[in-house]
Amino acid sequence: MSNAALHVSVDRGLATVTILGSGKGNALGGTFWDDLRAFMDTVPTRDDIRATALVGEGETFSVGMDLRWYLVRLRRAERSHAHTFMDDDVRHLQHAVSAVADSPKPVIALINGECTGAALELVSACDIRYASRHARFSLPEAELGVVADLGGLQRLPLVINQGHLRELAFTGRTIDAERAARIGLVNDVYADSAALHEAARTLIGELSRHPAHVMEGIKRVLGETHQEGIRRGLDHCARWNSTHTGADGLRHAMAARLNAVAP
Template identity: 70%
Template sequence: MSRTPLHTAVTEDGLAMVTLHGSGSGNALGGSFWDDLRDLMADVGQHDDIRSVALAGAGDLFSVGMDLRWYLVRLRRAQRSQDPGFMDADVHRLQQAVSAVADCPKPVVALVDGECTGAALELISACDIRYATRRAHFALPEAELGIVADLGGLQRLPLLVNQGHLRELAFTGRTVDAAHAARIGLLNDLFDDRAALHQAARRLNADLSRHPAPVVAGIKHTLDTAHHDAVTRGLEYAARWNSTHTGPTGLAQSMAARLHRSPAPDLPHPVAIP
């Protein structure tokens, strides 16, 4: 039975509460989620009655990250079609969805409870503000799949945490708890439970509503402009790196190994990117 990957409810005071259901268990991010997210962010940006957006996961976690089963099917189709441009085109499509969060003129706050892994961590890096419960935990394990995180985490996280902490996360794939994430600057604040987390989003929306919406949008755009070109270049480089070094075959093998909880196979020897 299919389900809607995103559910949106707008409160009377203009807070758009967006709940991520994704395409698989653990709010895995796949299927139509990516196009729906891109379209939703474009849509809320056009509504004067919406002052801010909150992203939360359904149930007791934010998201386990990319839906590997969904993407593995896509990779195998690409192998059969021998389409050399598939991986680049698909990664750009996913990057555009995450960038739509960063580009939304409304402030976007991530509300993280439980797990926030991989693509989900890259997604919240595109948000303006990040709140979490004390039971939240975070990881960027793409290296285990033999790929470079390519949805914007390596471009946007340096704006939040220092290089040493980011490199430790990206190199090791290690999971860090909410207290550590707050200590290194990934999170704005910690809360005891989901109810307090959602109340914090409502308080933030009330604070934002006291200022003219165009001014808030102008602040966001001004802050983003300073880093926009560097983020764009970094996204393109990561997409090219994965396409050149790993490709659909290597990534499909690594994803299948991850799904079966077995060690990933050796990947082809890297080749240089000009």
């Protein structure tokens, strides 16, 4: 597996997936999505892994989708007249996030610094979320003229109430770790990155006392009730953005966003 976009290490039953991404701030692009899905597909058969932790490299979890990477993909699709590209590609990315949610073993997000957009949708697929006091969260897709479509709108209602989620999705505003804990977005807040990793090691020690098939059974029972609704919601989002925004609209919105933040 390529280690350009993520790095995996396993220690005492905990597989730590460090997000490197394809751009500054561990932006999610390049081979990240395929590498993540490929790794998650191996987890069920690995006896040395009892749980997986997702963490960002350095002081940031992830700034979200790599807009430069995706903009290039949109331009190529337009030149090749691939009219179904946006719909097909969103489903491809959705599958990577769903591979995290569908893992039969617990997945923990260790969130330090920024966790924006697609990154927040990714951590919504995790079972447990720990944050450092430096963490901050936002879901700014509306600013690009699209509906968040990687599962956040389907999975976050299982984590936080509808009022808080709608506020995040409608406004795109950023919330800090304290508020994230208050609304239930994260399980707990720790002083720094080192404390996050220590919390994960403590958790894996507790999980390892229980049979693996019991952990899998808990995940299946908790997830089964909501699976059909999540699948329908993901399909609806993919079709909605493809129909209402389209590749051309998204390309212009991403280019404007990049120009706005350029130094």
